[in-house]
Amino acid sequence: MRLVSTAELKNRTNEVLRTAQAGEPIIITRHGRPVASLMGLAGGDLAGLPDRAAAARAPSGGYAYSAFVLPFGTFYVAFGPLGPAFARIAASPGAFERDAARYLGTLVRRSAPPGWLARAVREAVGARRVFGGPVDLSRAGPFEREVLAALRRIPAGQVRTYGEIARAVGQPGAARAVGTACARNPVPLLVPCHRVVRSDGGLGGYSLIGGVGLKRRLLESEGALPNPPRPQEAGRAR
DNA sequence: TGTATGACGATAT
DNA sequence: CATATCGCCATAC
Secondary structure, three states: OEEEEHHHHHHOHHHHHHHHHOOOOEEEEEOOEEEEEEOOOOOOOOOOOOOHHHHHHOOOOOEEEEEEEEOOEEEEEEEEOOEEEEEEEEOOHHHHHHHHHHHHOOOEEEOOOOHHHHHHHHHHHHOOOOOOOOOOOOOOOHHHHHHHHHHOOOOOOOOEEHHHHHHHOOOOOOHHHHHHHHHOOOOEOOEOHHHEEOOOOOOOOOOOOOHHHHHHHHHHHOOOOOOOOOHHHOOOOO
């Protein structure tokens, strides 16, 4: 990972882009604070994406989706010109297609996973890096978008409370609404809503298939839980 | 425009 | 410590 200031970005654009293309994640900083990231794209990565002309011709048509078999289920991701737009763990392609069509307002067709998407899923699930790639949040409201943006700033291995996110987006009293926004996250895992927990130490909810059990599993695999449950000693006191 | 609904939080019991 | 209650706030209808 490399940190690049706005000045560097402007004055050494080509070098920065070359670095990104080489596969090293670039974090853009402003006033010393990370504000955005660049993800390299290899040739052919965009093969599954509709081109600009196609998008203009059919503004609401043309989402593709790919399936990824993960340890806890099959993860489906629908993507358009702006990036991943809808993702779910689903029991079958048909179930995902139905949910995706309802959310996106258009049919989705299956496609081989573009390289950038496979990498994004790998990074998001393996939690080896923060997935900072593009995400299509155009159907989310302004508050929801801010919340989701805040979630993306939570490093793997860490958690935040719903209240902390509320304060982070300037609505200190909106913890509950943050929960609602998380529940409506169109791209779970890619936007890590599982890293938000309750202020009382509870995990809170998780609406993906798998429920809080999956949420716990994800957080454990990221090393975010201080005391992984040890079944053998569960309940034992002193 | 009003009303109902949550992946919440603090407090009381 | 678990449950109940009430306040909160952005959405969906």
